Amino acid sequence: MANERASHVPGTRAALLLLTDGRFPAGGHAHSGGVEAAVADGRVRDPGSLAEFCRGRLHTTGQVAAALAAAATAGADPLGLDEAADARTPSAALRAASRRLGRQLLRAARAVWPAPALDALAAARPRGAHQAVVLGVTAAAAGLPPADAAHAGAYDSVSTPAFAAVRLLGLDPFHAAAVLGRLAPEVDSVAAAATAAAERACREGPDTLPAPCAPLIDLDAEAHAAWPVRLFAS
Incomplete structure (x- = not known):
């Protein structure tokens, strides 16, 4: 299993914090999680509508990402999971964005937590595996359990649009952070189910x-x- 292959690496809560830090060089800062289009359509215009957008994303794409990440950490075949991610991503644009993000995350992960599983995934998917799958293999390499990978995937699904909205709407960063704070119990619930x-x-x-x-x-x-x-970018 992936977490057994990485058992020589001591898992720490600090590793999870690093992996979910917006400053971690995984490319997420260039993506809006779909909120740029929602802002242009007028569906996201203030903290309340942003919260509803993030909640919807958490319980759909966030749930899928969290489960894929947890499964990859738990030892499921990452290539099979990559195919499952393709099947769960109808939009070609989103599939391409996910693979770009996966490629960048994999590059960062191999520098921070070198592991044979990361090298094997890079060799098998030179154009990038899906972000959630890479997240799970990375979590295993960092010595984290599947539940932590699920939390990282669920949190990313809401933090990306929340912080992008600060730039798109000129939103007060305190208000964006409050959206995430109020969604925290739901993030926990989605991660547990995933x-x-x-x-x-x-x-x-x-x-x-x-x-x-x-x-x-x-x-x-x-x-x-x-x-x-x-x-x-997306």
């Missing part, structure tokens, strides 16, 4: 992983990718 789903996937295969969809985010991503000028 960890349980990952355990089942390790026994029965990746087809059992959750697959909730967010059609409007998918449609927005395709439109956003065609914009001639945009602030964020």
